[in-house]
Amino acid sequence: MLVHFLQQQSATRFLIAFSGGLDSHVLLHLSATLRATYPQWHFRAIHIDHGLQPASAAWAAHCRAVCEVLAMPVVNVALHLQIPSGASLEAEARQARYAAFAQHLQPGEMLLTAHHQDDQAETLLLHLLRGSGVDGLAAMPAVRAFAQGWLGRPLLTCSRADLAAYAYQHGLNYLQDPSNADTRFDRNFLRHQVMPLLQQRWPAVTATFARAARLQGESRQLLHESLQEKLPHYQGSRPGTLAVSQLRTASLALQAALLRVWLVNAGFQLPPAKKLGSVLHDVLLATADAMPCVHWAGCEIRRYRDDLYALPPLVAHDSTQIYGWDTQQPLVLPSVGVTLVPEMLGAWLPIVRDSGSAVTVRFRQGGEIMQLPYRGGSHSLKHLLQEAGIPPWQRECLPLIYVGERLVNIVGVLQVNP
Template sequence: MPQLPRSGDWHVAFSGGLDSTVLLHALVCIRDRIPGELKAIHIHHGLQSEADAWGEHCRDFAAALEVSYQQINLALNPSAGESIEALAREARYRVLADLLQPGDWLLTAQHQDDQAETLLLQLLRGSGPAGLAAMAKTARLGKGWLQRPLLGFTRQALEAYAQREGLTWVEDPSNRDLEFSRNYLRHKIMPRIQVHWPAASATLSRSAGLCADAQVLINELAAEDLQRCRGSESGRLSVKALSRLSEPRIRSLLRHWVLAQEGAAAPGYRHLQRMLDECVLGRADASPLVGWGGMEARRYRDDLFLGPRLPPYDAGLCLSWNGEAALTLPSGLGRLEVSLSEHGVDAEAWQNGRIEVRFRRGGERCRPVGDSFHRSLKQLFQTWGVPPWLRDRIPLIFLDGELAVIPGFAVCQPFVAAAEIAAVQPYWSGSLSRNLALNAQKSRPDQA
C-alpha cells in the first residue's frame, strides 16, 4: 500500500466493482494501522435494474470483512440532454462530502489506467494544465479529505490481487456501453495504443503528474497576482491592474479568482477569453456581462465583479411591513431587519407610520443627512458607486408613501431622528448586500 492518511475515520467509496473491492479488502488487511474506524459507503444510484442486488452484495461483503456499512440512495432526475454520468458523479461526491467530519478521509479506488484515460479525455476536450493534471492523489473534500491510494497500480495488478485472494465483485454492464466516451476510449482506443506503447498508462499518468506540478506553479503565481490586482472592495479585481499583465496571465488569474469563490463553477476557455476581451480589454463605457454555470462576471468603473447569476424579480412589488419582525424579500433579494440605534429613523415616526418596501421605478428622490437638497436615486447611486445592475434590486423603505430609507446607504429627510431622540436603524442582509460591500459604510454612520 502507498502512503495513507494518519488521522480520522476512513470512508471507502464501495461500489462492489473490482477496484473498490480490492481497495476495501486491502485496507482490512492493515486495519490495525487505521487511526479511526474503517467504513464502507455504497451509493445506490437507482439507474440500473441490478442496483438492488449490487447493494445486497456490498452489504454482505462488508459484513464478511466485519466492516461498518452504509448505503445511500440517490434520486437522480436527469433533464433532457444532460449527461447521466456527470450528474451521477456530481451527486455521488456531494453526498460523500457531506459524510466527512474534520479529519476524516474518503478513499476512492481509481487506478493508473483510469488516470491515463482521464488525461486523454481532458486532452480531447481541449483542457489546459488544470484539466490535464487529471485526478489528484489528495484533495480537500467537504470538511475532510479525498485520497486515491491506487493511482500507482494498473487494473491488471488489481485483477491479479483479486484472483489471488479469491475475491468476488459485481460487473456494471454500463461499463461496456460504448456510447460513454470513457468506455469507448477504454475498450477501443487504449488497447491499440498499448500494442505499440505497452507502458502508455504509466507514462500518461506521469504526464498528468507533471501537469499537476505545473498547475501548482500557475496557482502560486495567480495567488500573487490576485493580491496585486485587488479592486476597491474585497472579492473584486481592478481592471487597470489586470490590464498590465500578459493575456495568458490574466486568464490564469481570472480562473483562480473564480475558483476562490465558494461553490463557483470553473469557467471554460471560451468564457475566460470573453472575460478578458469584454471585461478587461473592452470599451470603458461598455456594460459587459459574461455568464456560465450559474455565475456571472461584470465590470463597473475599475472593478470586475463576480457573483451568482441574478434571478428575475418583480420590479412592481410593494410589500407591507410591520417594522418589527424580519422581512424576507422574494427572489433571493435578501432580508430586512431593524434594531434600536443612536442614529437612524425617528422611532415615533417608524412606529406610527405605514411602512412599505418597494423597488426603484423611476423618479424617487432623497435628501440624506448633510445634503442641502434632494437628489435622484441615480445620482446618489453613482456617488456611492453602486453598479447599475444592482440598483433596481435594492429595497427601498417608504413611510406613509414617502421614501424614508435606502437600507445600507441613507436615511432621508425628514425622517432622520434628531439628537437625543430615540431612533431605529433598518438594515439589509443577503448576497446582494454583501456584493455591494455595505459593511464598508458607503455613507456616514448616521446615514447608513
Template sequence: MRKTPVLDFQSIAPLLPTSFGTLYIAYSGGIDSHVLLHLLATQSQWRDRIVTVYVDHGLQAASADWTVHCRQQAEALGVAFCSLQVDARASNGESPEAAARNARYRALEKLTQEDDVLLTAQHREDQMETMLLQLFRGAGIQGLAAMPIKAAFGLGSLIRPLLDVSKSEIQTYAARHNLQWVEDPSNQHSDFDRNLLRNEIVPLLKQRWPSLDKTIARSARHCGEAVELLTGWANQTLSQLMEPTTRCLALDKLSEFNDTQANWLLRHWLQNQGLKPPNQALLQSISQQLIQARDDANPQILIQGRVLKKFRQRLHCLHPQQLLKLTGTHDWPCDQTSLSLTNGYELTRVIAPSGIDQLLWHSSKITLKPRSGGEKLKLPGRQGHHDLKKLFQEAGIPPWEREARPLLYLDDRLAAVPGLWIAEWALQTKTDGCYQVTWQLGQSM
C-alpha cells in the same frame, strides 16, 4: 532485479487522514473499491469510523443485486453501509459517462459533512485514462493534471489513496485475500470513451510502452505541480484585483497583464465564483463582448447559471436573482430582527453605536419600498438634499443593484438606504442604543 511493489495498508497509510469525522468509502462492489475497503476495514482502529457507500445509478438491471452484494460485503467486514439512489440520466449535450459521474459526486458531496473524508479507489491506470481523455479533448494544463490525490470535497475532503497503485497490484492483493467482487458488464462496451481506451487502445500502447501508466501518471503530477504554482500566483494576484465585498474583478488592473496572464487570472476568478473552468472560446467571448465593450454599453453573458456583467471597469459574476427588481411595499414589524424581500434579498437589524435610534425604530411604522424616482436624502455633514440617483452614481452602485435595493421609511419618511446611508434626521450616536440594517442575498441563493 527490481522488486515488485506490494500493496498493503502501510503503503497507503501516509496518504490517509490523521484526524477526521466519518470516513466514507465510495464502494461499487468492483475489484478496485473492494480492495480499498478491505485494506482499511481489516485495520481494527479504522473499522468503527468507516461507512461504505454504494451509489445506485439505476442504469443496470442488476443494480439491485449489486446493492445486496455490497451490503453483504460490508457486513462481513464489520463496517457500516448505506446506499444512495441517484438520477443518472444524461441531459442534452451531456455524455452518459459524465451524467453518471456527476450524479454520483453530487450525492456523495451532500453526504460529506465538515471534517468527513471520502475515499475513492481510482488507481494509476485510471489516472492515465483521465489524462489521455483530457489530451484528446484539447484540455489545458489543469485538465492534464488529471485527478489530484487530495482535494476539498463538499464540507470535507476527498482522498484517492490508490492513485499511484497499478491495476496489477490491486489484482494481486485481491487474489491473495480471496476477495469476491462484481463486474459491471457495461465496462466491456467500447461505446464509451473511457472503455474504448481501456479495452482497445491502452493494451495496444502498452505492448510498445509497458510502463505507460507510470510515465503518463508522472506527466500528470508535473502538470499538477505547475497548476499549484500558477494557482498560488493567481490567488495572490487576484487579492489585488478582486474587491472583497462584491468579489468583482477590476478590469483596468487586469489590463496591465499580458493576454496569457490575463486569461489565466480570468479563468481562476471564474473558478473562485464556483464555476467550472471556461474553455478558450468562452474566454474570447468574455473578452470581446464584455471586457472590450464601451463603458456606456450594457452587455451580459450567461454562463453556468450565472450572469456576467460589466460596470465601470468592473466585471461582476451575478446570480440571476441579483438582477431582479424589488417590487411592492414590505412592512417590517419593529420587533422582528430580519426580513426577507420578494427578490431574494434579506435585511437584518444589528445593534451598533451609531445608526437609527432604537426608540425611534420601535415607535415607528417601518416599511420598505422600491425606488420610484425623484427621492432625495439629506446626509450627515453635507449641505442640502441630494437625489438618490446622483448618490448612487457617486458611490459607483451598479444599475441593477439600484433597482434591487430597498428604501427604508419610518412613518412614511425616507430614513435610510440599507447598507449605504442613513438620513441625517434619523441618525443617532448612542453606545448599544442604535440599529444598523444590513442588506444581502438570502442564504438559499
C-alpha cells in the same frame, strides 16, 4: 500504501465511495483491515444507485451484504436518474454522484475513491484529446478540498493489475458492470482499444502517463501559487472584483490565467474556452459605459465601470413587494436573501418605538428621493446609487427602509440620521 496515504492526512474520518466493483471493493477491504491496528481512523461507506441499470437494485443489496460481513457502516443512496436527451450519460451520472457524496460528507471528513494508476492515465489522455491545458493534463490530484472536507485518492500509485491481484488473493466477490465494456463511452474506448495497443509498443505507458500527470500537477501547483500572489494587484474597487484597467496591462495569457484562479477562488465552475475568450475580448475590451455579460453554467461575468464581477445567475425579483416591520424582531427578505435586524435603524429605532411610526421595507420603483440634511435638501435615489458605484443589476434588489414615508436607509449603502 493506504496506511502511508492516511497518515499524511489531517482527517481521521473517512467515507468510502463503494460501487461494488473491483477497485472500490479492494479499497473497502483494505480499510476494514486497518481498523484494529489504527483505531483512530473511522471508516464508513456510501453506495450510489444511479438507477441506470436493470440490476442496480441487486447491486445495492450486494454492497449492503459486503459491508455487513466487514462490519462496515454503509449509506445507500438511490438517485433514479433521468438523462436529458442529448446529454452525456457519463457526465450526468458523475455530476449526480458527486452531488450525493457532497450531501453525505460530514464536516472534516474525507471522501475516499478508488481511482488508480490506469484511471489516471486514461484521464490524462481524455483531457489531452479535449485540448486541455495544465489543469486538465494534471488529471486527478491525490487530495483536494471537497464539500465540507476533502476528496482523497489513495490508490493512484497502484495499477489495475495490482488491485486484481489483491482481490484474487483475498477472494473478493466484486461486481462487474457490463457498461464498463461499452466502447461507445470515451473512457471505455481508451481502456479497451487504445491503451492495449500503446502497451504493446510501450509496456510502461500507464506508469509513464501517470508520472506525466503528476509532473503537470506540480506545475499547476507552482502556477497556482504564483497567480495567488499576483491576484491582489488586480483587485477592483469593490470586494471580490477585478480591475479591468489593471487586467488590460497584462498579457492575454496572464489575463486568462488570472481569470481562472479568480473564478476558482470564488467557487465557480471554469468556463469553456470559447466563453473565456468572450470575457477577454468582449468584456475587457468593451467601452467603459457598456455593461456586457458572459454566462455559462452557474456563473455570470458582468462589468460595471472598471470593475469585473463574477456572480451566480441573476434570478427574477419582484420589486413591487412591500414588507411591514414591527422592529421587534429580525425581518427576513427571502427574495433577496437578506435579513434585516432592528439595529439597522440606528437612532431611528427609539423614535419609532416611542412614536409608533410605521416602518416598511420596499424596493426601488423609480423616482425615490432621500433627505440628506448634511448635504442640503433631497437627492434622487438613482443619483445616490450611481455615486456609490452600485451596479445596475443590484439596484432593484437593495432593501429600502422607510419610517412613515421617509426613506432613511438604503441597506448596505447609506443611512440618514434623524
